[in-house]
Amino acid sequence: MTPPSVSGARQRAVELSGDPNLVKGPLKGYHHETYVLALPGGTRTVKVREPRSEILWFDRRCFRSEEALLRALQEHISRVPGIVEVAGMGFQGFIEGRTLGEQRRPGRRVPDPVFDQIVDLFREMARVTPDMLRVERRCEDRDRAEDGDSDGFLERLIVFVEEQVYRRNHTEFAGLFHALGISEESFTLLRKHVLGLQQRPFCLLHADLHRENFVLDPGGRLWAIDWELAMLGDPLYDLATHLYLMRYPGDQESRMVREWCDLVEGIRPGSSAGWERDLPLILDFKRAQSVFTDVIRVSLSLREDAAFNWVALPVAAGKLQKILTAAARPLGLAQVPGRSQIMAALIRWHTS
Structure with a gap:
């Protein structure tokens, strides 16, 4: 054996x-x-x-090494994992504690002391400007938006989804995308929907601040982990991503928006410019992005070796219907297919 x-x-x-x-x-x-x-x-x-x-990697990464970024962040961010050098290699220190997600699932209220520490993290990131981080980047200069070009920043994220998620997987998933109403035109409609963002000065973004990336240590201190998707860009994108992933109750979401706007304006005036119009648009981008990534992830989750998970099919179809409904407006979907139609499309994709 x-x-x-x-x-x-x-x-x-x-x-x-x-x-x-x-x-x-x-x-x-x-x-x-x-x-x-x-x-x-x-x-x-x-x-x-x-x-x-x-x-499958579905997110644009800015920095070549997370460990190098964490070294650079030690002087800027209070509670991020340190780097321990062992035999000439750098390893991330492990934060003892429990994730916020283990204690408070998405949709549940976040305790005020934890909420305040999340606000403090945004305050520290807003102070870190692109010229302050001497860390090797993955992308070339021509692929980076100019400081303050929020439209250009979001366009590069759309291009990444279009090229690295949709087109890269098109051969295998073309039929499924088509059955769900998704095509090349979806990106044209998405661009038209989000066009015209206000200019905002760029700063450090974590870009993945959800409950499993917050660790509470035994002393109740909040640590931010998993900085692999960190970027330098439009600060409002980080707030939108955070709200999208955290699923705060309504009143806490409103409070986060208010406090975030106050703190970033106090640090770099103009950082929240146009948020009333632009925040919903960036949230629409996140919903649209989820369609392309989750259609692939959900359909692949139904495969078990060479078999098909028929038991999980109704739940998977319901999840995709919900995701498509949320993104119908930015993607220009005139009609979202019903659960039975999505189930049939998933079966056809598997058999083909």
Whole structure:
């Protein structure tokens, strides 16, 4: 019998710890296979991880190395993971605690002390301007919007979805996209819908601030983890992404918007300019983006080896119907297919 293969991340974790029994993991996570271990001497706990080979990346990444970014952020952001140097390599320090998502699921109220710390994080990020971070970027200069060009910033995100999500996967998913009313024209309509954003000075964005990326340590202090999708860009995009992912109750969402506007204006005037019009438009982009990514993810989740998960089909179709309904306006969908139509489209995609 062939023994199960051991991943590179686990091998490195075992080598560093010297004892496989001291290695915890893999931890829950979509993009990476992650292990936690205490370094010899027990003074520091670090994470060892590697990208999952089977994962599709649907988000534009700005910085070449998350560890290099975290080193640069130590002097700007109060509570982010530190970098521990071991044998010439840098590993992220592990934050002991529980994620906010473990304690407060999406839709539930966030306790005021935690809410205030999230506001403080936005305050610290608003102070970090593009010229303050000397960290190697993935994109070339010509692929970056000029500071303040909010339209150009969002256009580059749309281009990424169009080229790296839709077109890159078009061969396999063309029939399914077509059955759901999605086509090349959807991007033309999306661009027309969000055109004309107000100019706002750029700053550091986390771009993925949801409940599983906040860790509360035993002292109740909030830490922001997983900075891999961080960018330099329109500050309102970070607020919109945060609201979209957090699903605050209505009154807390309104409070976050008010407090965010006050704090960014106090740091860099103009940072919230035009938010009343532009915030709904950027939220519409997030809803549209979700259509392209989730159609692929949900359909792939129905495949189990060579089989099809018939039991999960109705729930998957209901999820896609909800996502399509939310994005109908920015994508120009005159009619959203019903659940039975979506189920039939998913079956056709699988059989083809």
